[in-house]
Amino acid sequence: MVRQARSEATRKKIITSAVELFNEIGYPATGLGDIIADRDPRGIARLLVSMYLGLRQTSNLAEPERFLRDLENVWKLALPGFVNPDRIDYLNQFIERRTAVAQKKATPLAADGLG
Numbered sequence: 001m002v003r004q005a006r007s008e009a010t011r012k013k014i015i016t017s018a019v020e021l022f023n024e025i026g027y028p029a030t031g032l033g034d035i036i037a038d039r040d041p042r043g044i045a046r047l048l049v050s051m052y053l054g055l056r057q058t059s060n061l062a063e064p065e066r067f068l069r070d071l072e073n074v075w076k077l078a079l080p081g082f083v084n085p086d087r088i089d090y091l092n093q094f095i096e097r098r099t100a101v102a103q104k105k106a107t108p109l110a111a112d113g114l115g
Contacts, residue, residue, distance in 0.1 A: 015053070019045045034091075039082040051078060064106030072099040 019042070026041025035041065051074050059067040075095050079088055 015049060018049045018052075021045075022048050033084055034087050035082055036084055044082050047078065047082075061109040064108055065103050068099050068103050068106060072096065 022045030023042045026035060026044050029035045030037060030039070030041060035044065052071070055067070055070055055074060059070045061067055072095055076092055079091055083091060
């Protein structure tokens, strides 16, 4: 029971840290005009972390090319909700380039996620 509580606390700390990191990125992006002004950077951060964590559950980590394609797709679906329309094409191209680089470097994880 204690181990489970520690594990849960660690998981919560990691998620909170990830949300904070995305939030810190979001504020300058709003100032630069990348993010629509009335969108909440913290809400966007929570959305992105949730999408990533959910995708890790629904995709196949033993097939990194598929996982990375799925990740690219969720980004492209989410961007119109918070990115200024005149920045979408640039960001989609950026995502495509980063996905291609990641796919070249990716190695499959073991089915249990430990390998």
